[in-house]
Amino acid sequence: MTSVHPVAARTDQLALEEVAEVLALAQAAGDTDGAYPLSEHVVLHLRHGGDVPAVHLLARDRDGALAGYAHLDTTDEVEGASAELVVHPLHRRHGLGRALVRAAMEVTEQSDPRGRLRLWAHGDHPSAGALALGLGFERARVLLQMRRSLFAPLPEARLPDGMALRAFRPGVDDEAWVALNARAFAGHPDQGRWTPHDLHLRMAEPWFDPDGFLLAVDERDGRLLGFHWTKVHGDLGHHQEHQHEPIGEVYVLGVDPAAHGTGLGSALTTAGLRYLRGRGLDQAMLYVDESNVRAVALYTRSGFARWSTDVSYRRLFTRSRQRQGDIA
Ligand SMILES: CC(C)(COP(=O)(O)OP(=O)(O)OC[C@H]1O[C@@H](n2cnc3c(N)ncnc32)[C@H](O)[C@@H]1OP(=O)(O)O)[C@@H](O)C(=O)NCCC(=O)NCCS
Known part of the structure; x- marks a missing residue:
């Protein structure tokens, strides 16, 4: 495991205990936010592994408990890398979310000179929009969840x-x-x-x-x-x-x-x-x-109606923009 950011450690392979910690963190956030923060694809990857390599970023509190997690997939050469991240409800508004996104941006830059990165936010929570827009990302794609009663x-x-x-x-x-x-x-x-x-x-x-x-x-x-x-x-x-x-x-x-x-x-x-x-x-x-x-x-x-919305935020940044201090 290597440190890519003062608060985030990177690993390409999670141990079983770490998978359990990530799923518990995601569950705690899902219970608080009313939307599970990871996609089915990422959960499958965590539980079963997969042939597509992934980068995991783990942020821990002083006691070593998992406080934030980001899953980064850098293998899509067409669309560029994509990330999902979650911060434990008890550790929010301390800069962890921003630190995880910055760490994901650093990792992305190593594999893609154009530094393309998409962030997926499940539930269209205002905090995700505020975080992503604040770092220069744009709202790119919207995935709807629709629901219907089967009694109708x-x-x-x-x-x-x-x-x-x-x-x-x-x-x-x-x-x-x-x-x-x-x-x-x-x-x-x-x-x-x-x-x-x-x-x-x-x-x-x-x-x-x-x-x-x-x-x-x-x-x-x-x-x-x-x-x-x-x-x-x-x-x-x-x-x-x-x-x-x-x-x-x-x-x-x-x-x-x-x-x-x-x-x-x-x-x-x-x-x-x-x-x-x-x-x-x-x-x-x-x-x-x-x-x-x-x-x-x-x-x-x-008979289906809109229930909730997942949003992807996209940012394209270059090394030259980074050098100019565009990314703090
Ligand atoms: C979105 C999320 C990762 C933010 O984590 P966090 O550690 O609280 O974020 P940070 O402390 O780094 O906040 C960075 C900036 O985002 C914005 N922000 C974050 N949460 C916010 C909120 N609830 N309301 C308004 N702005 C918010 C602020 O601009 C904040 O900067 P500031 O604290 O200096 O004002 C966290 O709320 C979360 O896990 N949400 C559920 C999962 C999710 O939506 N993930 C997708 C993220 S794109």
Whole structure:
């Protein structure tokens, strides 16, 4: 472990006890802020490791307790590095958040001469905006969380003619699904670039349920045309970070561009919601990029309304600007 900043130590590999400390810190912040501060992607990485290297920044108080944490991914050459950070509620407004962002900026500069860095703030908390804007970042991308009651009326799921619905078959549909996902999300790189490994990582999660992973297929040749992958959060206490009533999620919904405009998206949405209701859940949620106007419109028609917002802040700074004292 090396010190990259007076208050933040850097490591590329966390010990098991450190993972537990980070998850406890994130839980404490989530309880206080009403929004869990780390993304699912980062939590998966913490719990299982991964093939993509990550940089961890740890800030401790005088007694050695974890007071702040930042997770930094510097591997995205297209968008640049991204970071998520959290400061324990008892240690806020002492400069730790700013120190963690500055440490992340220093690490980023070592791997990217342009020093590109995105900060993700879950919950659009005013403190995150104040911190990021104060350091010269701009609000770049907005991810909406939408919710819908499953007690509200749900129509029958009417699939377009010639299509049928069935459950995902692990080990059989994997390759065809990855290809369909790439076609459906060609314009949304985060989702569209998923590899079989990304799929298998999720299939190994305790919440994975192939019966809730619905596929729409062409009745003639069995070709995959769309899917609605549902997820149940907080079921049976599997997830320590989700200590709340179980809630259903429209985890990923995708339609092959060849089947756009047929009503398949609405039918798949309804079919998945009916499945979740059949599991005894009373509420469903989903994440969607605010700029994905078609998807937001589909979900709004399906009874979803905005619940919360995740925001990414972006900054592009250069060594020359840094030398001029732009970054204090
Ligand atoms: C955002 C967060 C990391 C800030 O941590 P912190 O250690 O309290 O931040 P700092 O003490 O370094 O504050 C730096 C500046 O940010 C701004 N700021 C931070 N919290 C603020 C708040 N609640 N209200 C207004 N401004 C705030 C201030 O300008 C502050 O400077 P100042 O104290 O000199 O006025 C912390 O509140 C947190 O963990 N929130 C939940 C997770 C999150 O949103 N992460 C994304 C961060 S982009």
